[in-house]
Amino acid sequence: xxxxxxxxxxxxxxxxxxxxxxxxxxxxxxxxxxxxxxxxxxxxxxxxxxxxxxxxxxxxxxxxxxxxxxxxxxxxxxxxxxxxxxxxxxxxxxxxxxxxxxxxxxxxxxxxxxxxxxxxxxxxxxxxxxxxxxxxxxxxxxxxxxxxxxxxxxxxxxxxxxxxxxxxxxxxxxxxxxxxxxxxxxxxxxxxxxxxxxxxxxxxxxxxxxxxxxxxxxxxxxxxxxxxxxxxxxxxxxxxxxxxxxxxxxxxxxxxxxxxxxxxxxxxxxxxxxxxxxxxxxxxxxxxxxxxxxxxxxxxxxxxxxxxxxxxxxxxxxxxxxxxxxxxxxxxxxxxxxxxxxxxxxxxxxxxxxxxxxxxx
Amino acid sequence: xxxxxxxxxxxxxxxxxxxxxxxxxxxxxxxxxxxxxxxxxxxxxxxxxxxxxxxxxxxxxxxxxxxxxxxxxxxxxxxxxxxxxxxxxxxxxxxxxxxxxxxxxxxxxxxxxxxxxxxxxxxxxxxxxxxxxxxxxxxxxxxxxxxxxxxxxxxxxxxxxxxxxxxxxxxxxxxxxxxxxxxxxxxxxxxxxxxxxxxxxxxxxxxxxxxxxxxxxxxxxxxxxxxxxxxxxxxxxxxxxxxxxxxxxxxxxxxxxxxxxxxxxxxxxxxxxxxxxxxxxxxxxxxxx
Numbered sequence: 001x002x003x004x005x006x007x008x009x010x011x012x013x014x015x016x017x018x019x020x021x022x023x024x025x026x027x028x029x030x031x032x033x034x035x036x037x038x039x040x041x042x043x044x045x046x047x048x049x050x051x052x053x054x055x056x057x058x059x060x061x062x063x064x065x066x067x068x069x070x071x072x073x074x075x076x077x078x079x080x081x082x083x084x085x086x087x088x089x090x091x092x093x094x095x096x097x098x099x100x101x102x103x104x105x106x107x108x109x110x111x112x113x114x115x116x117x118x119x120x121x122x123x124x125x126x127x128x129x130x131x132x133x134x135x136x137x138x139x140x141x142x143x144x145x146x147x148x149x150x151x152x153x154x155x156x157x158x159x160x161x162x163x164x165x166x167x168x169x170x171x172x173x174x175x176x177x178x179x180x181x182x183x184x185x186x187x188x189x190x191x192x193x194x195x196x197x198x199x200x201x202x203x204x205x206x207x208x209x210x211x212x213x214x215x216x217x218x219x220x221x222x223x224x225x226x227x228x229x230x231x232x233x234x235x236x237x238x239x240x241x242x243x244x245x246x247x248x249x250x251x252x253x254x255x256x257x258x259x260x261x262x263x264x265x266x267x268x269x270x271x272x273x274x275x276x277x278x279x280x281x282x283x284x285x286x287x288x289x290x291x292x293x294x295x296x297x298x299x300x301x302x303x304x305x306x307x308x309x310x311x312x313x314x315x316x317x318x319x320x321x322x323x324x325x326x327x328x329x330x331x332x333x334x335x336x337x338x339x340x341x342x343x344x345x346x347x348x349x350x351x352x353x354x355x356x357x358x359x360x361x
Numbered sequence: 362x363x364x365x366x367x368x369x370x371x372x373x374x375x376x377x378x379x380x381x382x383x384x385x386x387x388x389x390x391x392x393x394x395x396x397x398x399x400x401x402x403x404x405x406x407x408x409x410x411x412x413x414x415x416x417x418x419x420x421x422x423x424x425x426x427x428x429x430x431x432x433x434x435x436x437x438x439x440x441x442x443x444x445x446x447x448x449x450x451x452x453x454x455x456x457x458x459x460x461x462x463x464x465x466x467x468x469x470x471x472x473x474x475x476x477x478x479x480x481x482x483x484x485x486x487x488x489x490x491x492x493x494x495x496x497x498x499x500x501x502x503x504x505x506x507x508x509x510x511x512x513x514x515x516x517x518x519x520x521x522x523x524x525x526x527x528x529x530x531x532x533x534x535x536x537x538x539x540x541x542x543x544x545x546x547x548x549x550x551x552x553x554x555x556x557x558x559x560x561x562x563x564x565x566x567x568x569x570x571x572x573x574x575x576x577x578x579x580x581x582x583x584x585x586x587x588x589x590x591x592x593x594x595x596x597x598x599x600x601x602x603x604x605x606x607x608x609x610x611x612x613x614x615x616x617x618x619x620x621x622x623x624x625x626x627x628x629x630x631x632x633x634x635x636x637x638x639x640x641x642x643x644x645x646x647x648x649x650x
Binding site: 055075 | 541544547550552553554557565
């Protein structure tokens with residue numbers, strides 16, 4: 001009977017001494033979902049993954065795969081396979097033997113294991129590589145062997161522990177797309193952990209943002225990006241401007257934040273009369289050489305370009321703005337009239353109240 | 362312009378000690394022994410070239426039987442040492458951390474601060490008829506008369522394994538240390554049992570270390586003298602004793618030289634066979650040792 005979830009964690013706690021590496025985490029992953037756990041290093045995500053794989057035992061709580069509790073089930077008996085950060089291919093075996101290893105552990109006959117391994121290699125685009133040594137492969141090919149080695153076992157769940165970390169940028173961008181495609185063709189549930197928000201945003205169906213052993217927010221990449229639930233999520237996922245100030249309720253449900261300089265900005269949020277943090281995405285900051293263009297925006301300021309950070313489509317400006325202790329960062333569209341702007345040029349910036357998220361500090 | 366001769370002079374000076382050492386202490390004596398082994402005594406103080414010394418070895422059963430016995434016992438000792446050292450090396454390399462690791466290695470090294478002779482005498486104190494083990498067995502009522510544990514093959518093997526253990530543990534621990542922990546975890550994760558992981562991942566990875574340790578222990582064992590003589594007594598029958606007897610007791614240097622060459626050939630042949638059998642090359646093995 002099919003179960004409605006592939007993986008459930010229920011109030012999982014893992015303590016090392018008095019330190020709780022994973023502190024009361026609960027979540028479910030649906031079949032076929034690409035679920036990411038995103039967090040800075042040391043947030044407990046690796047511990048969480050190792051508990052799901054069976055290399056660590058939770059101090060309390062339950063881990064269920066298709067409804068069956070995995071507590072006390074050793075790693076080699078779980079329907080879960082892991083792609084390691086270092087890939088951990090077996091250097092003493094050929095590519096084909098690496099892929100067939102798991103099958104032979106299950107008492108599949110040698111001939112059938114070889115046959116299934118070579119079919120799997122064909123599916124990941126490594127046809128005819130079976131006889132090669134793993135050391136003779138490129139980074140991307142090794143990656144595919146590591147994934148093929150898991151997928152050939154048809155696991156309920158594949159765990160991926162920052163497998164793209166060791167690759168160079170160009171290959172990493174390419175592998176992001178390839179991983180996502182592999183996952184959808186095999187329709188296997190993936191649980192992916194990473195500290196790279198771009199990897200998580202590009203590939204995932206849902207992301208859990210983890211910090212200090214707890215989940216801050218679980219949601220789709222868009223939800224996390226546009227509606228962060230906590231200041232940590234707002235600053236960790238994507239680029240953002242961040243200012244501190246005192247919040248107070250303002251007209252029509254908005255919140256006004258008074259910055260230390262006395263400047264007041266309008267935003268959206270739940271807090272009032274408290275020390276607050278205000279966040280604005282760089283792409284939400286409108287730029288204009290003429291102040292009248294921005295007249296409809298509640299937040300309008302005048303500044304001077306202090307730096308042009310050219311990065312192709314990701315180019316941005318740092319703008320020294322009166323009243324703000326740090327320069328305002330704004331995306332600089334390379335197709336617009338401002339593309340050629342120079343350091344020192346005067347400029348007007350503005351943003352809507354909706355674009356600014358205010359949280360209690 | 363003047364740099365080239367200067368550089369080759371430096372190279373020469375740097376290499377000189379090694380070349381001298383190899384030449385004077387290894388090559389020269391062996392050439393001398395080789396030549397000596399082909400000289401036959403035809404009359405008192407008269408020697409001629411011939412294969413007599415080697416023929417003597419094959420016609421006198423005591424000689425070649427001792428020879429074969431030495432070879433077989435050395436292989437047994439090497440295998441036992443490997444089996445004993447493997448879990449110890451595995452523990453030192455994979456489980457022990459920091460100071461414990463250093464301490465364990467030191468513990469293995471400690472007995473070697475004492476000379477081999479004294480260490481072997483230590484075993485004699487334990488094993489002899491009036492020794493500690495015999496006394497204890499009687500004290501707890503497991504034996505009603507003194508037990509002689511010395512002067513048998515078991516005692517010889519025990520002493521040789523003890524002497525070889527360190528030389529097996531160090532290359533094994535080195536080889537096992539370089540095995541990435543996640544590779545072992547991947548072995549389990551993909552469904553391997555402990556035995557499968559050991560057989561298909563840990564042992565193949567440690568193979569250069571296994572071969573290196575085995576070669577060292579085998580060579581040390583085959584060429585050992587004190588341990589078989591002291592612990593085996595008259596029953597020791599180690600081939601080195603025959604060489605000693607020819608050189609020192611019988612004063613038949615050509616015969617002793619022939620035996621020496623035969624022993625060299627024996628250990629070379631077995632090392633070669635071992636390398637062939639395990640598919641290792643001497644180069645990678647030496648790197649591991």
